[in-house]
Amino acid sequence: MKLYSFAETFAITMNTKKLTYYTSFILLSILFFSCSKDDKPDSPPPIPASKPKMRIPIVVHVVNYAPDPFEISDEKIKSQIEVLNKDFRKLNDDWQKTPDIFIDLVADIEIEFYLATTAPDGTPTNGILRNESNLIASDGVDQNNNLDNMPLYFTQRGGQDAWPNDQYLNIWIADYKNRDGGMGLPGYANPPGTDPRIDGVVIEPRVFGTLPPLYGEYKYGRTATHEIGHWLNLKHIYGTQDSCEDSPEKGDYVDDTPTQFASSNGKPAFPKSSCGSIDMTMNFMDYSDDDSMYMFTKGQKARMWELFAEGGLRRKLFENCEVK
Template sequence: MKKKALFLFLATMAISGCTRKDNQIIEQNPVPEVAAIKERRCASYDVLQQSLLADPSLAGRMARIEQLTADVQKNKSLYRLLPNGTIEIPVVVNVLYRTAAQNVSQAQIQSQIDALNADYNTLYTVPPIFDSLRASVGIRFSLKNVVRKSTTKTSWGTNDAMKKSAQGGINPTTPDSVLNLWVVGAMTGGVIGYAQFPGGPAATDGVVIAYDCFGTIGTAASPFNVGRTATHEIGHWLNLRHIWGDATCGNDLVDDTPLHDAANFGCPTYPHRSTCTGTPIEMTMNYMDYSDDACMAMFTKGQKTRMLATFLTGGGRNGFAH
């Protein structure tokens, strides 16, 4: 298990841009790799550098959020401050489409909301070694509105253009109390989703997801068709890091996740051991790894604490706790 390192993440990560590859963790019959399928990669470091250059105060805001989170993690008496009950998060889905297929249906949008509610509140079957670590986070998502806009853009990058009407996008709806999801067409560099962490500017706050990796029906394509791209990215939006800490045997600032060598792709055969200190079995089914949608199945109790800490005063998502 990892020891907390409060501020190391500021040098490596603030905003995440990810690509990944299809629910229950299958221990004995892993889903085979699909040929010619893109794997999840992350543009987080580049986006971080751009964000820090554009806003020198970002590092300080994130450091203060991280200090609050660390205080809660290490002081059990502060757990009483965490939300007691279910947090309800209203969601606005902003659809930017060039083709009819990209204009995802209301049913597909609802399928994504349903998938999020399942993933954040269900204890799925996992290998016995991780059974006691599973967490039902206690967050529910409700669809508030859908905003649609036709565009001539053939692809989108990670420069937040989709979040700005002046750049052909859609401005966020009250991002201090509404989670904005942008569903877009093709994204450059193989990216299929990215999120802004707590502490970033309100004008660009939310999550971006490619239309063929959104929801569980319609245009959602295997192995991205179980809704886990949004589960993963909203984890970032709620201050979770990648499970490998974006470094070889890195630190995700959570005590109950094992050290990972690096990201895992596809459906690794259990047990998949790390070469990090102690050679732990990697938690490849964690939503914050890069495993296929169908092979993701859990958040940990430590990750739950970290997410819920964002709803405290000063945690970056306090506006959603009222």
């Protein structure tokens, strides 16, 4: 029988330990990945290390205008969800362009979005519903809020029924062209407190997401960010247009947004001033081009989160979507 020196015995022992360690590591890795596999289809993406306070499932109702169909792929829709998560989590790179006078006000809203994975009846879904119809976006608007004149929100009339607004954010994609062929507004929102059957936002397909086809000044998906801001109870940064009167009904009910005379358009040069202060033209709730708006404020965040407090108009949604 061969006798080993102390050094040889020590080396053999250490090599055995290393082999045992690496074998254990490999087995644990296999076990981890096999246990971590998500067998559910289209499961929501993992929550980042810095958790949001809530994650809201979105159902996208694509109501395609049959006489002149538009193009909107699943990938285009997913690109919009990515934009929302960057903008509402302060993960968009361009927020850092905020001027020094406003930079300390930029807020992480702590809300994320994902395409719904489960329908109201419990069946799996990819969160995207499609139909063809003779309806356009203006078929979801009525000055008197008469639902009889708003067929866009009803399946039996050529549109699509909303999913429960205490569980989902409903987004209808509908052509914004007027019946004479011209383009109307890029989007609008039905704010908190409206009839649950129309609760959500409506957006023109050519301003949705970051993949073509897109209108030139709407290439970054910020129309949806703006309209969901309305859905979360934000008003325009300028409040009532063409006014410097500093009163709640004339403003946006947010203390840290400067009083602004009118909406901005295009790519405003900084600084642009009105009402005795510098305008916050880069705020998502102004009307600047997509590449010129890139921030919410802490005051706007507080106003949004009032909806989810006890007694708030979207409290039930928070209870269903809260990140535990």
